[in-house]
Amino acid sequence: MTVTIGITVFAIAQGLTYPLISLLLAERGASEIVVGLNAAAFMLGLAISVLVVPALTRHLRAGQVIVAGLAGAAVTLVGFAVSDTFALWFVLRFALGFCVNAIYVFGEAWLNAASADTVRGRVAGVYSAGMTLGFVIGPLAIPLFGTEDGLAFAACAVLISLAAFGLGLMSRRARVEPEKLELADLPRFARAAPLLILLVLAFGFVDATVLSFAPLHMVGGGASTAAAATFIAVMHLGMIVAQPVLGVLLDRVDRWHVAIGCLAATGLIFGALMLLPATGMLIWPLGALGGAAFFGIYTSALAILGQEHKGPMLVAGASAFSLAYAAGGMLGPAATGALVNVMPGMTFALVAVLGMVSAVMLVWHR
Template sequence: MKTLSTISSLLLSTALVLIGQGMAITLAPLRALNNGLTDSLIGLSASAYYLGFIVGCLYIPTLIKRVGHIRCFSVLIAVVICMTLLLDLFDGWQLWIILRFSVGAAVCGLYTVIESWLNSQSTDDSRGRILSVYTCITLSAMTAGQLLINVGPIESSTPFTLTVIFLALAIIPIGLTRKIAPTPVEVTSFRLSALYQRSHSAFAGAILSGVVVGSFWSLGAVFSRYYSQSTVDITWFMTTAIAGGALLQYPIGWLSDRVDRRFVIIGLCAGGAMSASAVALSTAAWWHLIAVFLFGASVMPIYAISLATAADVCGDCDFVEVGSSILMLNALGSFVAPLIVGPLMSNLSATMLFWSAAALCTVFGLYLAVQLKDSRAVSVEDQATFSAAVPDVAPASFDLDPRGLDVLATE
């Protein structure tokens, strides 16, 4: 409890950033649609955001080394605020691509500052607790951000203004903290080939999570807008999916500690395929939000289970590297997906967002089922303990994860 009180200002800044980010991630595609951008161009702008996130993973740690955590945080907040206001002022798709890329890079940098600072304030005994609180704040704040979109019409400046207010407020707790900023973070290395060699299942799960969940974040609000002109309905659509992923993550994680995690990922793929099909078929049905809830519950935990699967087969010396590779694969999937799904929605139907998710879950589920013929190097009894995780983080979060402290079996 004492540890949490020492990082209260940092956690408050985190919540404020994520409320603003939760609003922005849904506001952007809705405003783009209102501006007349096609689904293909909206998908392209979403891909630019995730490309910026990837670039941020690679280069922001160098900036933190140069100017320190507090200055870097303030500068990055200023960038996000300026880019968000420009999104509100201009509607040309070429500028939107640049602005969304810049926001993605800056947001990744904010996550890096926050997570590395949390890690510096944690002890071996408190890491798990701090990571759980951080994950809870991430999910809760993103959900709150969805609901706050309803403060004004999408075509007005009110939602964007409230977004930047929350982002600006985030500077205050960190700017006034009396705690000493941590030492600069190290640049993270990524070894995708090493991850694939260690666990085909974790590798595939990371890609699937990025493609399916990334396309949902990028185009889910656009899909909902086709079937409802009410902003309230759209925000409830997005919130319901997040709630499904948040509420079921721990029960699914509990189950994955007691059985071969590969079975759990296959089960999530099956659930994702069925629930995605149900969402596509139920656009006018009373049970539409139930299908959306089940979709979120099926696909959003795949990232955390994939990370746990990777943790089972790596030791403390390379968990950060392997975990960072999981995150990078997830981001790459999120970058590629809108480029493909956006044109499908434009040329065929908005429901292609979920029909493509159903198809991908089926294909990856079959691939993972084939992997069952290979024996695992780690028994169920030797699996690492599940820890909740979300893909909306930076590589620095893996320094905070207690699973990196355990010496586990390797293949």
């Protein structure tokens, strides 16, 4: 419960900042390349923070590290609320990624350490559903608070601060703690589980690309700003409904088969979304299905991690997940921004190709 609350609140911040910052940058004349690079700054913060996490684990408990990350994220969001300088927004986006990495690493290691393998898929499904609930709340704050005056950022900062306080109190009762992290374990995990890292790399690519560019794709196709934000929310509603169901499936069939299915479905659905009119009715059910499919990649990876790795390698795996997600998240928006700049309308082309190619690779190597 403690871990799920932490990740849900983090997801509110990420779900808000991705579409809101993209829309604000576009309104102020930023190009698609600038939008993509700004999203990549968040992922760079995630990656760099992995170098600091081992030092934190020597002095703080897992719950304390998560609370520190939430508190830092709240302060960063206040910075967005009071500033409109492009250069500073890159620094703040980096800082936000740096702070929330603690929630990724410790939350997922903690979750798997406390879960029995017979129900690991269902636990991962509930965890992912909580995360996606946060992603739904985040975009919905845009039409509620608007895009002016920094009110949406400020409201999110207040919510995160309250959650950090509550989580700090609850984490004192935790009976299970993940192992300490050593940087030397990261290359060991990479050699032992390259396909698992590929799964998370693909998820990071799709997640960052879709959250950053789907609003711009919608607006560019004639939809309103409110409709663009609502599309992100509908996509995540599909995730919420699907992840617990997917968790049951992960406990009953080969978890790698589920992951392959999610990759293939992601490629097909987003390829179709790219070809459909942004104002058509069909985009709404397809958006929900696409969100369910691509987030299922991560739910599958999380269940496989706990199934195949224990002890220090479990924590190393959670850290490797963070790096892989960050790498995919930096590459996806940057590459898509460059592509859309020269080929307008090809917003989801790389997502579609990556989903299908990754599915084929896993079938070939499994």
